[in-house]
Amino acid sequence: EDQVTQSPEALRLQEGESSSLNCSYTVSGLRGLFWYRQDPGKGPEFLFTLYSAGEEKEKERLKATLTKKESFLHITAPKPEDSATYLCAVPGRNQAGTALIFGKGTTLSVSS
């Protein structure tokens, strides 16, 4: 069964304290891994797509990396406005492989 597991469930950081979030997946024939940010009461906001092991993408203080078994979202010198839930997802084995399987997310809190 295809699965996506994110850890930790919650992470508290001080402003400027860098850390990483993990997303591990068990799906054969990976057709992309997606990272989203979700603020409370809002829809997820797309951040990155990674397609192959070794690939990296960056956006401001965020950098996403991908290996054959997992992905990391590195947060460098976070600010309070980075506080949100971060979700990762992979395409499932539906008919066209378009619908996504989501992890439960990591809720990040950054305090000043």
Next chain:
Amino acid sequence: DGGITQSPKYLFRKEGQNVTLSCEQNLNHDAMYWYRQDPGQGLRLIYYSQIVNDFQKGDIAEGYSVSREKKESFPLTVTSAQKNPTAFYLCASSLSRSEQFFGPGTRLTVL
């Protein structure tokens, strides 16, 4: 502005009542999706549609129905057969096999 709109933002349902959640997109995306989000759980797929007049069940389709009569619209009906409908409902769209973009969500509460 291109994007996805969902309405209403908040919806209250009485026992035994059917309610319909609206989802519209002007991104010219072929595929559209409905997910349900509960506290402490990931998003779970209810239904998806890759083209007009065609849709498939997701993992938790029981008690829900959809239609796709227009490319831009993918309404979701929560029927009285859905025993625990209180949740946050998210609509998304995508070009085939690419990243999905989400609407702002509808929070449904059963009274």
